[in-house]
Amino acid sequence: MTEVADTEVASFPMTRTCPFSPPAEYRTMREEAPVSQVELPTGQRAWVVTRLDDVRTMLTDPRLSSDRRNPNFPMIVPGQRRRPDFKASLITMDAPEHGQARREVVGEFTVRRMKALQPRIQEIVDERIDAMLAGPPGADLVRALSLPVPSLVICELLGVPYRDHDFFQARTAKLLNRHTPADERGEAFDELLDYLDQLVTGKEKAPTEDDLLGRQVLRQRAQDAEDHDGLVSLAFLLLVAGHETTANMISLGTLALLENPDQLAIIKNDPSRTLDAVEELLRYFTIAETATSRVAVEDIEIGGVLVKAGEGVITLGNAANRDPAAFEAPDTLDFERGARHHVAFGFGAHQCLGQNLARMELQIVFDTLFARIPGLRLAAKVADLPFKDDATIYGLHELPVTW
Template sequence: MTTTSARATDTPAAQLPDYPMPRTARCPFDPPPALHALQDQAPISRVRLWDGSTPWLVTRYDDMRALLADPRISSEDTHPQFPHQSPALKERRRESRTFISMDDPEHARLRRMVTAAFSIKQVEALRPAIQKIVDGLIDAMLAGPRPVDLVQAFALPVPSLVVCELLGVPYADHDFFQANSKALLNRGTTPQQARSALRQLAGYLDRVVGDKLAHPADDLLSRLAERVRAGELSRHEAADMGMLLLIAGHETTANMIALGTLALLQHPDQLGRLRESDDLKAVASAVEELLRYLTVVHSGRRRVALEDIEIGGVTIPAGDGVVLANDIGNRDPAAFPDPDRLDIGRAARHHLAFGFGVHQCLGQPLARVELQVVYSTLYRRIPTLKLAVDLDELPFKHDSGVYGVYELPVTW
């Protein structure tokens, strides 16, 4: 195969397509059509970001897996060519750095401090408590007025209650941290607004860590406070790590609950199969397929090439930014036959919704259990659940780094 020289294919930035790309309103669950075209015709090509930078966009599944496992690809977001998602997230990196934006060995050292809390064994032990939370919220919905916004009444509270319990953060503060998380993920947030949100969250988590130093309990932030006391971690690092886990621990799962419910309501045959199944393996399979089909983190995995890398017939030069578009990677027909069809019986666990390689999502075991409990309970307990508005009236999160709906009015 002839390898294309990156330098020979340079195109003026003004002529490159903007990324992220717009979705089609009539297909709210599908990646943008332009991504399909690139995957078919130019699977590794340059795009233009919000700041005028022109990183490489990777759109095929196999190329993404190869690059995410390649040590020549860096997650260090301090690199001058790192392709930041938005002004807000670039500001976040200036104010706060965590292990997800570091390379080994520092990445591995810090990640190991919290890995045990998200092990499959530890997370499975939380299943009864998660079930109790889910049942309690459904009880409250059934006893209340209709229609109800499923986002506020159910999708946001489930993971927020779980992560607060896990971390040792008071759930009573959920409005505060949800509002600031939302600001950081919105692509329209200014650097000044992002700085304010970050400092408020950082100050809050620092106070919580301080409280755990004085009054340790059986929670993850208390265990991080022990690391601070032992000199293995600074208090600032512990607060930053707590902020990362708090934001990541509720935002993505909340959007998967709401958007997954909407997708199932729009595919009643698949919803019926899920509702009628009492096989836990079938429920787990449905979760994996919905993760693949929706891929709510739809701004790609961001990296920088440390050396020249030949991939897919293209040479990505050292120092260039790279965006791995996992949403379209999960719709690659080479990896998933008939990829635009939702099929909860599909063997889809090899999807890229949680990334791949050493930086794959730390919290994926917890997210899986939360979604399994939700998807096996909600539709069975409310079998007549339905949308209370037309699909085209729903406010989708086109302006956020995590895709979903801002509101989901439902009734039964």
């Protein structure tokens, strides 16, 4: 077991030099010091974990807590705050509270329930592509397809009026941008939380069974366990995570397919391979690289390094998903790989609830987009594209395409 001396450490997060690869420093850390200390923009020090086996072990160890109320929890963004009435959400809970809360909602995201949504998702994708094809050739794919599809899907799933999508997307963008000033971040948080508070209040007054929030209200009443603040917190988590992550994967995935025509040909020739392609794209980009931070509540050894109680730990998912010990030629996009043991959706008890939905949306979008617009191509150089290097969820601000 190794203890690291109190010496100068690297600043984190680090900057990508290639839009298709994690920062180069991650490779060096993974090879030379797979559990390394860094300094965060908040002034805190934390450990970063870069190897897949260590990440998977870390995410299943109860000595590492997800509770962001812990003053030592590693915060990437300065100025983050919590309102007293914002109840802990699933991603911030530990056992046994987490297990109970997850069981109450996990039935909403089963493969069977997601399959039932498939025709409606297909309809939404077709409608958006119809709108693209109705005009002259050319569009910003982010605005035309990537954002509307998951936004419409999550709105219908939760029972959120889609007419409000500009409101919540604008505020989500501020929350996910690392450089948003603290006062603007707080205002965006308050406005979005107040909006969802009013939405849940409306569901409580007239609950229906055709959306998730309405069903949760009815379930709570049947159990005599009404929890308004808990539903607001759940709605916040699902709304933000349910559209932003998938939207960015649609944009990045489309770009990768256009830049790798040999891989695109695989799914064009055999759509049964698209799910394999989706898994590889998820591994390749790992857009939520630091979504699974923890704080040690006991001393713990990770990768041969002693992490003391009270120290923060950050998983670098995109470094772990490029680990050559787990994936052969990890920097190559390879739809033949068949590797489903990536950690793009996290791992363990906190693994992403909506992963089945995300996979289905991506599969439908890629199959439909390239079948209906086979001549799709970039309308700008990759070097000129505006990537979200300033965001906690990686993606593209715009993706100009033509056909």
